[in-house]
Amino acid sequence: MQVLNPTWIGKTCLLITLVTDTMLRNLVRLHSRVGHALSPPIVYPRSQALKLPLTLLSVNSKYYSIITERKKFYKDVSISHGEAGGMFEINLDQRKMKTPGGKLFTAPNEALAIAVANEWDTQKDTLKFYSMHMTTLCNTALDNPTFRSKDQIITAALKYLETDTICYRVEEPPTLVELQNNEWDPVLNWIEDRYNVVIGSSTNILGPEIPQATMDTFRQHLGSYNFWSMTGLEYVITQLKSVVLAFALIDKHITVEQAVLLSRLEEEFQIGHWGNVEWAHDVDLYELRARTAAGALFVHFSSESSTVKRKLMQD
Amino acid sequence: MASLSSPLRICRGILREIRAIKGPEYKQCLAYNYVLDQFRKNQITGERYCRAQEEALHASHSYLCLLTSTRQHMALYDIYHGKGQRDTEEMAGIVGLRLPTQPGGKGWEK
Numbered sequence A: 001m002q003v004l005n006p007t008w009i010g011k012t013c014l015l016i017t018l019v020t021d022t023m024l025r026n027l028v029r030l031h032s033r034v035g036h037a038l039s040p041p042i043v044y045p046r047s048q049a050l051k052l053p054l055t056l057l058s059v060n061s062k063y064y065s066i067i068t069e070r071k072k073f074y075k076d077v078s079i080s081h082g083e084a085g086g087m088f089e090i091n092l093d094q095r096k097m098k099t100p101g102g103k104l105f106t107a108p109n110e111a112l113a114i115a116v117a118n119e120w121d122t123q124k125d126t127l128k129f130y131s132m133h134m135t136t137l138c139n140t141a142l143d144n145p146t147f148r149s150k151d152q153i154i155t156a157a158l159k160y161l162e163t164d165t166i167c168y169r170v171e172e173p174p175t176l177v178e179l180q181n182n183e184w185d186p187v188l189n190w191i192e193d194r195y196n197v198v199i200g201s202s203t204n205i206l207g208p209e210i211p212q213a214t215m216d217t218f219r220q221h222l223g224s225y226n227f228w229s230m231t232g233l234e235y236v237i238t239q240l241k242s243v244v245l246a247f248a249l250i251d252k253h254i255t256v257e258q259a260v261l262l263s264r265l266e267e268e269f270q271i272g273h274w275g276n277v278e279w280a281h282d283v284d285l286y287e288l289r290a291r292t293a294a295g296a297l298f299v300h301f302s303s304e305s306s307t308v309k310r311k312l313m314q315d
Numbered sequence B: 001m002a003s004l005s006s007p008l009r010i011c012r013g014i015l016r017e018i019r020a021i022k023g024p025e026y027k028q029c030l031a032y033n034y035v036l037d038q039f040r041k042n043q044i045t046g047e048r049y050c051r052a053q054e055e056a057l058h059a060s061h062s063y064l065c066l067l068t069s070t071r072q073h074m075a076l077y078d079i080y081h082g083k084g085q086r087d088t089e090e091m092a093g094i095v096g097l098r099l100p101t102q103p104g105g106k107g108w109e110k
Helices: A007-035 A049-057 A108-123 A133-143 A150-159 A172-193 A214-224 A227-240 A243-250 A254-265 A265-274 A278-303 B007-022 B030-041 B049-081 B088-094
Strands: A069-071 A076-080 A088-092 A126-128
Touching: A007 B088, A049 B088, A076 A126, A088 A108, A088 A133, A108 A278, A108 B007, A108 B030, A133 A227, A133 A278, A150 A214, A150 A227, A172 A214, A172 A243, A172 A254, A172 A265, A214 B049, A227 A243, A227 A254, A227 A278, A243 A278, A254 A265, A254 A278, A254 B049, A278 B049, B007 B030, B007 B049, B030 B049
Parallel strands: none
Antiparallel strands: A069 A126, A076 A088
16 A cells, blocks of 8 residues: 655645635735734725635735724824925925825825825824725725726726616616616716717616627727826726716716615615615715715816916906 | 706805814815805806816815715714724723833843
8 A cells, every 4th residue: 555655645634724714814814914914904805805816816915904993193284285297295294295105295286185184184093994984095096006008997986877877777676676767867968968978778687788889989088098097087987886987076067965766776766665774775875975975076176177367457 | 867956055065074074164265165166167158068067067076075085984984993902901901900011121122
């Protein structure tokens, strides 16, 4: 009888554990790293649990920190004009703020810097990173922890069009059908007119058939946004689960509250029928509003540049 | 869709939120001065329909939404969110027990 070579067993076991437990191991490694991490300032709370394995399997998982709260270590927040290229920096008690990736935090304009500074100013005693949406967005744009190019972000954003909320209709109950038609059809018509595309809605389980011309038009339009705006826009699309609603919001056709309401239309319908559960529905609603508002504001600030021209009074 | 509310209401709303956050010295904070500044600048415009004005109004409405919804979300979070697990020492202490100590350290610890 042949005795199995112990090293051979060891190697196969190792192989199996590598293949099946890579994720678990990475989790353990991450936890141990968090234990002696030097500066884990900001978390990326928008990465949902489903995305966790993907970011962990990437090489630079040191960016991802599980810390969600920290004691407040500063008193004053202020803004300063950076040296290079008119960027704005944030100072917490004379120390310059850094991104989780270690880079110096820079905002391209004053409005964005003030919004972020205000978020840090809002914190009392403990820093709640999950409430600082503008900071999160800026950090993601600066660090790009998943190393995506603008084209990849555009592709990811347009993927939501195939399963767009607005295009998925129900067939029954009739009140919900009517509600969907009354609320969603105007937005759909607006975007079809504005961008000269065909989207259409469907009650089919597979969703609407989006023609290639539509995708091309949108891709070309999205290509005109810069990287920061594209980060924000993809964030809004992900939150609202709808490309149509995100465009309507970014083009300032609807307000944030309206966009959130339209995104949650069926939920609101069910709440109206069965009642509201504060600790679930309201929490979700306010969180969605906060995130969408932050995203919309981020896109607005990243893509706008304003100059003041003074007209002389002529008498 | 429905038109936005008036600039005055939005401005007041934002300033009210800032006051709720900061407390007594809200007039010195950055955001307060910036917001007032922006509202004043965008007030005067030569055109009848000024796109920049509309966009600024939309942005201010979004900012108001951001401030109110973060505040409301945090309020609900504080009430309803789980406090997390207590650590084992505390948990034992609740029922009046203490964790065992081994002066020489456990066998596998250095």
